[in-house]
Amino acid sequence: xxxxxxxxxxxxxxxxxxxxxxxxxxxxxxxxxxxxxxxxxxxxxxxxxxxxxxxxxxxxxxxxxxxxxxxxxxxxxxxxxxxxxxxxxxxxxxxxxxxxxxxxxxxxxxxxxxxxxxxxxxxxxxxxxxxxxxxxxxxxxxxxxxxxxxx
Numbered sequence: 001x002x003x004x005x006x007x008x009x010x011x012x013x014x015x016x017x018x019x020x021x022x023x024x025x026x027x028x029x030x031x032x033x034x035x036x037x038x039x040x041x042x043x044x045x046x047x048x049x050x051x052x053x054x055x056x057x058x059x060x061x062x063x064x065x066x067x068x069x070x071x072x073x074x075x076x077x078x079x080x081x082x083x084x085x086x087x088x089x090x091x092x093x094x095x096x097x098x099x100x101x102x103x104x105x106x107x108x109x110x111x112x113x114x115x116x117x118x119x120x121x122x123x124x125x126x127x128x129x130x131x132x133x134x135x136x137x138x139x140x141x142x143x144x145x146x147x148x149x150x151x
Contacts, residue, residue, distance in 0.1 A: 028101045029108055030068055030076055033059070033115060035095035036137055038080035040116040043133040047081065054122035058115050099140050109141035113148055 037055045041047040059065045059073045080098075084091030102108045116137060120130040135145045145151040 026065060026067065028098075029112075030065055030073065031098040032102045032108075032112055033065065034073065034076040035080050035098035036112050036116040037077055037119055038084055039092070039095050039133050039137065040120045040130055042081065042084050043120070043130040044127055048123040050122040050124075051119050054119045055115075058118065062111075096137075096140050099137060103140075103142050106143070109143055110147075113138055113141065113143060117148060 037051075041051045041055070055077065056070065056073065059068070060070070065073070080091070080095055082091075083094050099112070102112060113134070116134055117126070120126050120134060131150055134148070135150050138145050138148060138150065
């Protein structure tokens with residue numbers, strides 16, 4: 001094996017490790033994002049195609065989450081939706097628990113709120129039930145609803 005080949009393999013392994021480390025570091029953010037997405041998407045009783053597409057676009061364009069495959073994102077989202085459909089109270093408790101892990105990170109919390117508002121608005125109607133869930137999520141993240149013009 002040539003030295004250049006060895007270096008190339010070493011760089012490849014280093015990049016693989018970096019990607020895995022980023023996934024580990026951002027797993028809580030992914031779960032919080034999918035929990036918030038599921039809560040807001042289910043607020044009006046159904047999940048529209050526009051809401052799903054908005055969520056996927058957000059994930060793909062976000063550096064912290066782009067390390068995850070689309071299938072990882074969809075699986076996490078479906079897990080939260082499934083829990084909400086099976087038992088609303090337990091599903092909500094698990095979703096708010098995932099969101100709560102972001103309380104100490106204001107920048108991540110604000111990004112999550114912006115994402116859920118974008119998802120809620122994706123179908124052209126940010127209704128009262130969606131606003132109520134958004135305010136509850138904002139409160140869980142210890143942010144101000146006024147900051148997002150939802151007071």
